[in-house]
Amino acid sequence: MIRILCAALAATLVFTQSARADALADIKKAGLVRVAVPQDFPPFGSVGKDMRPQGYDIDTAAMVGKALGVKVEIIPVDSGNRIPYLQTRKVDLVISSLGKNPEREKVIDFSAAYAPFFSGAFAPADLKIATVADLAGKAVGVTRGALEDIELTKIAPASADIKRFENNNATISAYLAGQVQVLVSGNVVAAAIAERGGPRKPEAKFVIKESPCYIGLNKGEPALLAWLNEFIARAKKSGELNAVSVKWLHAPLPAGF
Amino acid sequence: MKIALDFGELAPYAGVFARGLWLTVQLAAVASVLGVALGVLGALARGAAHPLLRLAAGAYVELVRNTPFLVQLFFVFFGLPAFGVKLSAEFAAFLALTLNLGAYATEIVRAGLESVSRGQRMAAASLGLRPAQVFAHVVLKPAFASIWPGLASQLVLIMLGSAVVSQIAAEDLSYAANFVQSRNFRAFESYIAATLLYLALAVAMRQALVALGRRLFAWKAAGR
Numbered sequence: 122m123i124r125i126l127c128a129a130l131a132a133t134l135v136f137t138q139s140a141r142a143d144a145l146a147d148i149k150k151a152g153l154v155r156v157a158v159p160q161d162f163p164p165f166g167s168v169g170k171d172m173r174p175q176g177y178d179i180d181t182a183a184m185v186g187k188a189l190g191v192k193v194e195i196i197p198v199d200s201g202n203r204i205p206y207l208q209t210r211k212v213d214l215v216i217s218s219l220g221k222n223p224e225r226e227k228v229i230d231f232s233a234a235y236a237p238f239f240s241g242a243f244a245p246a247d248l249k250i251a252t253v254a255d256l257a258g259k260a261v262g263v264t265r266g267a268l269e270d271i272e273l274t275k276i277a278p279a280s281a282d283i284k285r286f287e288n289n290n291a292t293i294s295a296y297l298a299g300q301v302q303v304l305v306s307g308n309v310v311a312a313a314i315a316e317r318g319g320p321r322k323p324e325a326k327f328v329i330k331e332s333p334c335y336i337g338l339n340k341g342e343p344a345l346l347a348w349l350n351e352f353i354a355r356a357k358k359s360g361e362l363n364a365v366s367v368k369w370l371h372a373p374l375p376a377g378f
Numbered sequence: 379m380k381i382a383l384d385f386g387e388l389a390p391y392a393g394v395f396a397r398g399l400w401l402t403v404q405l406a407a408v409a410s411v412l413g414v415a416l417g418v419l420g421a422l423a424r425g426a427a428h429p430l431l432r433l434a435a436g437a438y439v440e441l442v443r444n445t446p447f448l449v450q451l452f453f454v455f456f457g458l459p460a461f462g463v464k465l466s467a468e469f470a471a472f473l474a475l476t477l478n479l480g481a482y483a484t485e486i487v488r489a490g491l492e493s494v495s496r497g498q499r500m501a502a503a504s505l506g507l508r509p510a511q512v513f514a515h516v517v518l519k520p521a522f523a524s525i526w527p528g529l530a531s532q533l534v535l536i537m538l539g540s541a542v543v544s545q546i547a548a549e550d551l552s553y554a555a556n557f558v559q560s561r562n563f564r565a566f567e568s569y570i571a572a573t574l575l576y577l578a579l580a581v582a583m584r585q586a587l588v589a590l591g592r593r594l595f596a597w598k599a600a601g602r
Binding site for chain 2: 201205208224265266271285286
C-alpha cells in the first residue's frame with residue numbers, strides 16, 4: 122500500500138515538473154486563457170445581481186480572450202492570493218486592479234497600464250484628517266497585501282493601529298461597522314461606498330499613491346508579454362479601452378494615459 | 379515548475395511569527411480555562427430542575443455546535459456593532475472562541491457527569507458530605523477523570539481552530555503567515571513555518587494535558 126502511494130506521489134511530482142515551453146503558445150493550443158479577476162472590488166470586479174462576475178477587469182479579460190481567439194475562464198481571487206495563484210500557474214494572467222511595486226516586480230512581470238487608479242485615506246466628514254500624521258492613534262483598516270497596505274505601512278505613524286483584513290469585503294465591513302475609523306483603499310472603492318448611501322460616507326482625506334493597474338503574468342514569458350503590450354496599445358488606439366473606462370469609472374481615460 | 383525553497387527569507391519576520399504564536403498561545407490558554415468553566419455551568423444548567431434553564435442551555439449548545447465558528451466570529455466582530463457593542467478584534471476572538479468551546483465542553487462535561495452513578499452520589503451523601511462537597515469531590519472530579527482524554531482533544535482542536543481569527547485581523551499565527559507571505563511572496567515557506575509551529579504547539583499542548591491528567595487523576599492510572 123505504501124509502495125503504491127509512493128509511486129503515485131513520484132508520478133505526480135514528475136508530471137508537475139514537466140517543462141513549460143511558452144505560455145502564449147500553450148494558451149492558443151488549449152483554446153483557453155485562465156484569468157484571475159477580483160470579485161470584491163467594484164467597479165473592477167464584483168458579482169452582479171445575476172450572480173455573474175462583472176466589472177472593468179472582467180471586460181478587459183473578455184477583450185483579451187477575443188483578441189487571442191480563445192475561451193476565457195474567469196477565476197475569482199482576492200488581494201491576498203492573486204499573486205500566489207499566478208506563481209503556481211492556477212491562472213495564466215492576473216487582471217485584478219494589480220499595482221506595480223519593486224517586491225512584486227521580483228516575482229512576476231507586468232504589462233503596460235490598462236486602467237487608472239489612486240489609493241488614499243477615506244473617513245467620515247466629521248473626522249479631521251489632513252495628512253498621514255493625523256492617523257496617529259487611530260484604527261485604520263486596509264486590505265492585506267494590497268499596494269495601499271504596503272505604502273501605508275511605510276508612511277503611517279507608529280501609533281496608528283493598522284488592521285489588515287484578508288479581502289476588501291472584510292475591510293469595508295469593518296469600516297462600515299465602525300471597527301476602524303479610517304479606510305485606506307482605492308478611490309473607486311470609496312466612491313462605490315459613497316454611492317450606496319448610508320452613514321459613515323467616506324470622504325477623501327489624502328492621496329497615498331497614484332497607481333495605475335497592470336496585467337500580471339509569470340516571468341520568462343516574452344512572447345506573452347509582447348502580445349499583451351501590443352493588445353493594450355491597440356485597445357487604447359481603437360477607443361475600446363476608453364469605452365470600458367467610461368462604462369465602469371464614469372470617466373474617460375486620462376489624457377496621455 | 380521549479381520550486382526553490384528559501385527559508386532565509388523568513389528570518390527578518392521572525393518577530394512577526396513570534397508575536398502571532400504568542401497570541402495563539404494566549405487564545406488557547408484563556409479559551410480553554412474559561413470555556414471549560416462555561417462547560418461545567420452549561421452541563422449543570424442542562425440537568426437543572428428549572429425548565430427555562432434547561433431550555434436556555436440547550437439552545438446555546440445547539441446554536442453554537444450547528445453553526446460554523448467563522449460565522450460566529452463574524453457575528454461578534456461585524457454584527458454586534460449594529461447593536462452598539464463594538465469589540466476589538468482580539469477581544470472578539472477571545473469571546474467567540476470561549477463561547478464556541480463552552481458549547482462543546484458542555485456536552486463533554488455532561489457526559490462525564492452522567493457517567494457518575496447515582497449510587498456513588500448517594501453513598502457520599504450518606505457519609506455526611508455536604509452537597510457542594512459531594513459535587514466537587516465525588517461527582518465532578520471522577521467525571522473529569524473519565525472525560526479527560528476527550529476534553530484534551532477538544533482543547534487542541536479549539537487551539538487549531540483559533541487560526542480562523544486571522545479573518546478579523548486578530549494578529550495570531552495564521553495572520554503572521556498571511557502577512558509575511560504578502561510581503562515576500564514566499565507562500566510555501568511561510569505556511570510551512572506556520573504549520574510546523576502549530577504542530578509543535580499542538581504536541582506540546584497534548585503532552586501538557588496528559589501530564590496534568592496524570593497528576594490530577596493519579597488514582598485512575600493506578601487501576602480502577
